[in-house]
Each structure stands twice: as C-alpha cells, then as structure tokens.
Amino acid sequence: MAEAEGDHEADWDAFLDKFRGPERYEGAFSPENWEEEFDKIPVFMKKAPSEIDPKQNPDLACLQSIIFDEEQTLEEQAKTYKNEGNNYFKEKDYKKAVISYTEGLNKKCSDQELNAVLHTNRAAAQFYLGNYRSALSDAIAARKLKPNHLKAIIRGVLCHLELKHFSEAVSWCEEGLRIDPKEKKLLETRAKADRLKRTEERDLRKARLQEKKEQAQKDAVFKAIKDRNIKLLPVSSKEDNLISANLAEMSLDEFSSQSETGARVCLDENGSLSWPVLFLYPEHGQSDLISAFHEESRFIEHLMVMFEELPPWDTERKYYPSELELYYEDEERDKIYQICTQSTLLQALQHQRYFVKAGTPTFLVLVKFAPFSKNYFSGKKVHWLK
Structure with missing residues (x-):
C-alpha cells in the first residue's frame, strides 16, 4: 500500500515539473509581453488597427470579412x-x-x-x-x-x-x-x-464711408497739386517716359500721395500742402526726412533746426546752416540745379525742371567750397532754380 502511494506521488511530481520547467504550452502568453499579446486577440482589442494585414492578423481579417x-x-x-x-x-x-x-x-x-x-x-x-x-x-x-x-x-x-x-x-x-x-x-x-x-453690416458701412472720405481727401490733394502746376512722376514710370509725363495726363491710380517712407503729402484746412521731404548728404551717405514740410516754409528754417547741433557723423564740424547749399539733380538731362536756401519749398517744386518722384521731394545737401562738393559736380554744369 505504501509502495502504491509512493508511485502516485512520483507521478504527481512529474506532472508538476512540466509547469516548473522552461518549456511552455504551445501558443501560451509570454510573461514579459502578455498584455500586448492579449490585445492582439480581436475580442479583447481596445482599438482596431487602421489597416488589417490578413497574414499578420488572420483572425481579425476573418471577422472583418464576416462583417x-x-x-x-x-x-x-x-x-x-x-x-x-x-x-x-x-x-x-x-x-x-x-x-x-x-x-x-x-x-x-x-x-x-x-x-x-x-x-x-x-x-x-x-x-x-x-x-x-x-x-x-x-x-x-x-x-x-x-x-x-x-x-x-x-x-x-x-x-x-x-x-x-x-x-x-x-x-x-x-x-x-x-x-x-x-x-x-x-x-x-x-x-x-x-x-x-x-455688426458686419455696420462695419461695412463705416468702411465704405471711410473709403469715400479718403478718396475725397485724395482728390482734393491731387487738385491742389495740379492747381500749383507741380509735376509728379509715378513710381512705375519707365525712364524714357519720365519727363514726358505731366499732371494732366496722369490718373489717380498712377500716383500715390503716400511716399515710400510712409509719410504722405496732405492738405490742411487752409488749403495749404505739406510734403514729406528727403535731404540727402552724399558725402557721408546720410539722410534726413521731414515728414511734414509746409509748402511756404523756407529751406533755411529747417536747416537751422536740423543743424542747431552738429550731427555726430560731421567729424570735421563743417555742416553749419550758413555753409550749406541745396541742389537738385535733373537725371534726364544730366544737369544740376542749385536752390537758394531762402526759397520756399513751393518755389522749388514749381520749377519747370523739378519732378516729384514717389510722392517725396528730394534734395542734395553739400558744404560750399568743400573738396567733396567740387569733385561731386565735376563735369556737370550747375544751374540756379529760377
């Protein structure tokens, strides 16, 4: 009897050894990745794959074919x-x-x-x-x-x-x-x-009114320029047509009252024009912009304010208002015109050879009798604006 019991215990131990050894049942889950393998079973999937490969997941492909x-x-x-x-x-x-x-x-x-x-x-x-x-x-x-x-x-x-x-x-x-x-x-x-x-209809009405107001202001500015016989050149003009253009032939679409610098010519309540004016100092590669230069203001008035203190780039300390001269270059005729500093802006703009380009009158500022000035005008005849 004892011998029989010993045989049964030996059989039981042998059966349990199958589970203790390294071998697993065929198809059993891996202890390390059992959750991932479990999720591959269609009935337990939390989320179906976007594309089903029958070779990799035949069970899911079979279910899909049934559905x-x-x-x-x-x-x-x-x-x-x-x-x-x-x-x-x-x-x-x-x-x-x-x-x-x-x-x-x-x-x-x-x-x-x-x-x-x-x-x-x-x-x-x-x-x-x-x-x-x-x-x-x-x-x-x-x-x-x-x-x-x-x-x-x-x-x-x-x-x-x-x-x-x-x-x-x-x-x-x-x-x-x-x-x-x-x-x-x-x-x-x-x-x-x-x-x-x-709200949209209200904003549209306001925008249209503003557009109408701006157009009326632009028309008034354009008329004031025309009445003064000031000649304008649009930015898009071709070089060979620059001088032939005149105000009577231009349309509002060809001339923008706003300059490239962002400033614009404007008409005040008294009917006077103020222009953005650019002064260039070729000797030093410097410039100054006066955003609102009243047409009746004299050049010397602005020069005295601008050079009340000499700029840091004037290392030779020679840009005193009384020593400065103004010029305008007529590129089409390759001529230089000198402007009296006592002249008003309007007088300069009304000269027959002056053309306002891109909405911004531009003038050269040089020091009289300076070596640079003499060399700058070398080979060019200087005329007075009259």
Missing part, C-alpha cells in the same frame, strides 16, 4: 459603415469617421433616409476637423435627400456661422424653426447670427 460580407445588400453594407463611423465619432477619431461615412455613401444604396444620415454624420465629422466648406456641402446634400432633416439644417447653420455667412445662417435658422419652433440650438444660433450680421 462586410459581399452577400449583404447595399443598404446593409452602408448601414454597417454608418455604425462603424459612429463608433469612430464617439472616440473622436473624426478622420476615420469621415472615411467610414464616405464608404457608406459609396455603396449608393437606394435608402435615401440612410444616405441623408450618412451625409449629415459626415458633415458633423468634417465640422470637428475644421473643414467647414466640406461640412456645409454635406449638409446641403442631406437636405436635398431629406429637406426637413433638422440635424442637417443645424449642422449647416453652424457651418455658415463659422464661414461668416451670417445672412445664410439666419435664413437656415428660419427654415429649421418652421419645422421645430422650439429648437433651442436654432433659437440661440439665430440670435447670434443676427447680431453678427448687423
């Missing part, structure tokens, strides 16, 4: 894709939801109610992706299939609102409220769209 059995009717297949899209939508995976709804629509089943739902659901997914125009197209398509589809109307209203189509949003709200006068979402959105519509 999308070609023997199903087109309506059944479309409904399956709709349900799949709804699941993706709940997971907030809107891109995959769009793909599923699209596949459902591609079945072209005869169930127009189902097709309207697919369009409406795809519109919702596209909306959350920020594709408002695509979403609106789906909402419109859904309404063609089912004009009184309230969800499609609501989705279209929200799309119009995002696209700033406020009038259309109000119109769609009105159509939806004829179906359900108590629909809260439509009531709230209609109030918001109507408020935004009125």
Whole structure:
C-alpha cells in the first residue's frame, strides 16, 4: 500500500515539473509581453488597427470579412459603415469617421433616409476637423435627400456661422424653426447670427464711408497739386517716359500721395500742402526726412533746426546752416540745379525742371567750397532754380 502511494506521488511530481520547467504550452502568453499579446486577440482589442494585414492578423481579417460580407445588400453594407463611423465619432477619431461615412455613401444604396444620415454624420465629422466648406456641402446634400432633416439644417447653420455667412445662417435658422419652433440650438444660433450680421453690416458701412472720405481727401490733394502746376512722376514710370509725363495726363491710380517712407503729402484746412521731404548728404551717405514740410516754409528754417547741433557723423564740424547749399539733380538731362536756401519749398517744386518722384521731394545737401562738393559736380554744369 505504501509502495502504491509512493508511485502516485512520483507521478504527481512529474506532472508538476512540466509547469516548473522552461518549456511552455504551445501558443501560451509570454510573461514579459502578455498584455500586448492579449490585445492582439480581436475580442479583447481596445482599438482596431487602421489597416488589417490578413497574414499578420488572420483572425481579425476573418471577422472583418464576416462583417462586410459581399452577400449583404447595399443598404446593409452602408448601414454597417454608418455604425462603424459612429463608433469612430464617439472616440473622436473624426478622420476615420469621415472615411467610414464616405464608404457608406459609396455603396449608393437606394435608402435615401440612410444616405441623408450618412451625409449629415459626415458633415458633423468634417465640422470637428475644421473643414467647414466640406461640412456645409454635406449638409446641403442631406437636405436635398431629406429637406426637413433638422440635424442637417443645424449642422449647416453652424457651418455658415463659422464661414461668416451670417445672412445664410439666419435664413437656415428660419427654415429649421418652421419645422421645430422650439429648437433651442436654432433659437440661440439665430440670435447670434443676427447680431453678427448687423455688426458686419455696420462695419461695412463705416468702411465704405471711410473709403469715400479718403478718396475725397485724395482728390482734393491731387487738385491742389495740379492747381500749383507741380509735376509728379509715378513710381512705375519707365525712364524714357519720365519727363514726358505731366499732371494732366496722369490718373489717380498712377500716383500715390503716400511716399515710400510712409509719410504722405496732405492738405490742411487752409488749403495749404505739406510734403514729406528727403535731404540727402552724399558725402557721408546720410539722410534726413521731414515728414511734414509746409509748402511756404523756407529751406533755411529747417536747416537751422536740423543743424542747431552738429550731427555726430560731421567729424570735421563743417555742416553749419550758413555753409550749406541745396541742389537738385535733373537725371534726364544730366544737369544740376542749385536752390537758394531762402526759397520756399513751393518755389522749388514749381520749377519747370523739378519732378516729384514717389510722392517725396528730394534734395542734395553739400558744404560750399568743400573738396567733396567740387569733385561731386565735376563735369556737370550747375544751374540756379529760377
């Protein structure tokens, strides 16, 4: 009896040794990666892969073939894709939801109610992706299939609102409220769209008035320039046509009253013009801009203010107002005209050979009798502006 019991114990130990050894059952989970392997079983999957390879996952491929059995009717297949899209939508995976709804629509089943739902659901997914125009197209398509589809109307209203189509949003709200006068979402959105519509119309009126005002000011400036016989040149003029251009031949589109520096010629309430004027100092590669040079102001007045303290780049300390001379270069005729510093800006601008380029009168400032000045005018005849 004791011998028999010993034999049973030996058999039991041998059986348990199978579990204690390094060998595992065929197909058993790995102790290190059991969670990953467990997640590969279709019934326990937390999330299905975007693409299914039958070789790597034959079980899942088999299930998919059962779900999308070609023997199903087109309506059944479309409904399956709709349900799949709804699941993706709940997971907030809107891109995959769009793909599923699209596949459902591609079945072209005869169930127009189902097709309207697919369009409406795809519109919702596209909306959350920020594709408002695509979403609106789906909402419109859904309404063609089912004009009184309230969800499609609501989705279209929200799309119009995002696209700033406020009038259309109000119109769609009105159509939806004829179906359900108590629909809260439509009531709230209609109030918001109507408020935004009125704000937009107000802003548009203000913008048009401002545009009209600016055009009137520009016309007045242009007329004042023409009355003074000041000649302008547009920035886009070709070199061979610069001198032949005159104010009478130019249009407002060819001349901008704003200079390249951002300053602009303006007309004050007394009918006087003020110009942005640029002074160039070729000896030192420096410049000064006077943003509002009154046409009746004399050059010497500005020079005295500008050089009340000598600039740091004047290392030789020679740019005293009394020692400065003004010039204008006539590039077309290769001539230099000297301007008396006691002259007004208007007197210089009215000279027959002076042309205002790019809306900014420009003058050269040199020191009289300086070596640089003599070399600068070498080979060129200097004329006085009269």
